[in-house]
Amino acid sequence: MIRFENIEVTFGDFTAIPQLNLDVKQGEFFTLLGPSGCGKTTALRTLAGFIEPSAGEVYVEGKAVTRLPSDKRHVGMVFQNYALFPGMSVWENIAFGLRVRKEKPAEADRLVRDIARRVDLSEEQLGKNVAELSGGQQQRVAVARALVLQPKILLLDEPLSNLDAKLRHQLRQQLKDLQSEFGITTVYVTHDQDEALAMSDRVAVFNKGVVEQIGTPQSIYDHSATEFVCNFIGDSSRLTPEFVAELNRQSSHPLDPAANSYLRVEKASLEPSGGDAPAVPVAGTVVSKTYHGQHSRYVVRCHGSDIRLLVKEDGGAQPDPGSPTTVYVQPSRVLQYHPETGAALGSRPQEAVRL
CATH class of the missing domain: 3.40.50.300 (P-loop containing nucleotide triphosphate hydrolases)
Structure with a gap:
């Protein structure tokens, strides 16, 4: 057209x-x-x-x-x-x-x-x-x-x-x-x-x-x-190499600790999630919690990363700031980019190309 x-x-x-x-x-x-x-x-x-x-x-x-x-x-x-x-x-x-x-x-x-x-x-x-x-x-x-x-x-x-x-x-x-x-x-x-x-x-x-x-x-x-695109679209947490290394230690899904790594806010959880791929538990401490009606927004510090995530107000885990907690992450959901070119690592969809 x-x-x-x-x-x-x-x-x-x-x-x-x-x-x-x-x-x-x-x-x-x-x-x-x-x-x-x-x-x-x-x-x-x-x-x-x-x-x-x-x-x-x-x-x-x-x-x-x-x-x-x-x-x-x-x-x-x-x-x-x-x-x-x-x-x-x-x-x-x-x-x-x-x-x-x-x-x-x-x-x-x-x-x-x-x-x-x-x-x-x-x-x-x-x-x-x-x-x-x-x-x-x-x-x-x-x-x-x-x-x-x-x-x-x-x-x-x-x-x-x-x-x-x-x-x-x-x-x-x-x-x-x-x-x-x-x-x-x-x-x-x-x-x-x-x-x-x-x-x-x-x-x-x-x-x-x-x-x-x-x-x-x-x-x-x-x-x-x-x-x-990763930073402009949506909200993500920047992951430290130490956090990525912890995911690698517990998972068979390899990630590159030297890459720039990000995790979307809804891809992390305070409770184990269902699905085919098991979530990796990472210990951390609650930095902050803000209430938004249907959900609360958390920041949890784990291995130097401030992981932002959303928790629904449905009676699930609701730890207070300063308390220890566990963040669950599926390594396959981590987005990784070349530190110099900014291009995504790994396979990409057919249309996902820079023109």
Whole structure:
């Protein structure tokens, strides 16, 4: 559906994207994820036609669109601040693109009301000024304005970043539901790892203009291809060589004590876990405990490592700070990286490659 082929983007002497090769499938919810300034929005704007690359080609449905103006690419875009017209009603905002392309008034009205219904905007809201709407309602107006033109591709540039945490959580599911209902190919930009993991079919993790890894949310999380991806996605504990050596002493699963090693917070436990692979017990001391409602967050010091882990509030082991305890770890769940290159040690999934 979408292909970036050897795309390079420069601004004067600065190279924002040195070489981007990326494919997005038809109907996919594909997320560009990374910290501020990593090149993800630049890639999105290149696809939209707002930025012309200095090298390479962008293809949509097999056709090169690199030199086409943005209004000829059949893409709809929702901006970070929504870019709604404050002096217009909701109806007028949604209909703006239809008027630009000189749609007949009766057909424009039908299309506006149909898309408003599908994004859960009422007849009453259509007559209101956009300034009278909540942040979530304004977001739906921005999405409706993009979708009413029936684009082949929907581009979303951090559309939830200006909302509070509760509304953000609620609306990300609504966005995903809308995308599934319309079946439209969607490219989403965010720096929020939780959004990326919860909403995406696949994710590309950017770092300084380079894609470090492409894969499903689960493969990105469980099999992070580089040390950068491991640290950017989720929460992990850095393991000392002494901790790794203790795991090796008790296990037949060999780990490299010289590698940079990490353990996801949910991969450690204060109780033996079931499953095929036995967990290795490692003695330690509770450093801290913080209560978070459904779970408590622990830090346990073992062999020089501060192991962060989560314990559900269901009556299990709940040791107090300062008391001895045992952390259980399956060595196969430890993520290890070359100390110089940052590349993952061992086998990696097919898509887990640095481009």
